[in-house]
Amino acid sequence: MSSRVDVMALRVFVAIADLGSIGAAADHVGMAQPNASRVLGRWEKEHRVRLLERSTHGTRLSAEGQMLLPRARAAVLALDNVAAELDDISGSGRQLLGIGASQTIAEYLMPRWLAAYRSVKPEVRFDVRIANSSELFDTVLAGSMRLAFVEYRQIPEGLEHRHVGSDRFVLVVSADHPWALRETLVTQQELASTPLVVREPGSGTRHELELLLAGWQVEGEWIEASSNAAVKVHTLSGVAPTFISEQAVRSELEAGMLVSVPLRLGLRPRAFHAVWRRGLKLRSAEIDFINTAARSSRSSGS
Structure with missing residues (x-):
């Protein structure tokens, strides 16, 4: 043998x-x-x-x-x-950086992180895979991806992680929705009984909503959409309110197209994390990019 x-x-x-x-x-x-x-x-x-x-x-x-x-x-x-x-x-690890990003991070934070990194190291190329947070956890744990950036509070066993930023959630409606002029606070019970536009299971945004309504009987119909863009289209049409990252609707709020509705409970900020397999030695380029993401988030207040 x-x-x-x-x-x-x-x-x-x-x-x-x-x-x-x-x-x-x-x-x-x-x-x-x-x-x-x-x-x-x-x-x-x-x-x-x-x-x-x-x-x-x-x-x-x-x-x-x-x-x-x-x-x-x-x-x-x-x-x-x-x-x-x-x-x-050899220096070859600085030429191509393969990373994963959850949708909110990919759409609203990753472009700024990439620009900041490449302003210092323009020779680096990136291969970014976009998926929801639970899919990225599975991919990194399986070894199919070395590094990912996710928006989830609970990090699975077997992964190392580092905090790189945060955001907060808002309940928003279209400008012509009855709640747009509402002065009283929305309760968890009322939210659970109201039809909502929501992200798909496994997304960090959906996870936050499920945590918020844990222990409450959900009676309102949920309209699922697989991206932040689709969620916003439904909400802007007046179909239903949505619970979403402020990052994703900032421009619509500033333009008055969407209106933030106050909630009775205080919401904790949600952390963004870089994750990789436990025991994996990160390449210098990967460490540099994590540091860049954290610095960029601090400077922008996210």
Whole structure:
């Protein structure tokens, strides 16, 4: 039996454990699915161990695979850290920065952060993936993305994080909505019984609304929209109020197109965080960008 460890097979194995299928794992490591299956099958045969249980219902780790997983995951993380160290030594890590961003951050904060960073390091290129916060958590935990910026209060286990800014939420209506002239404060009970335009499950904005109404029976119909832009279109049309980041509606509030309706309860600011896998060595470029985001947010008051 060979003691050699096939690095690609190791990566495929960990990706299957994290993503739940050979197909997703193959995409993650940049291989065709048949090749990924062949690499892992050869590895199992070479070491005379069955790491996966394959069936018509899918693929899952065997008992032996479960035993191997913690060390395999640590080995893949160590390899990624070696690659980051080499990038920093050679300088190549400063040329392309791949990051994720939740929608509110991507639309209203990321452009300012990118401009501030590139004013100092114009040679850096960026690859920004936009998704909601829960999707980004899954992607970073699976190792498909090294660094992401999210707008969620609870950070999952397995992730390191750093606060880079904050925002606050407002309840807004169109200028011709009956609540636009309202003088009394809206209560949680009233909010729970009122139809609202809301973001999709998994978004940081939806999470904040669910926290606000925790313990209350939601009776009002919720109209879901998958982006801040879509939420604003619905709200501007007068369909229903929405609970949204002030960042997302600042220009509409200033123009008088939307009106902020006062809530009875005080709302805590929501934190923006940079997140990455626990134990991952961040590249110098990634650390610099996190610092830039934090400085930019402080200077703008967000």
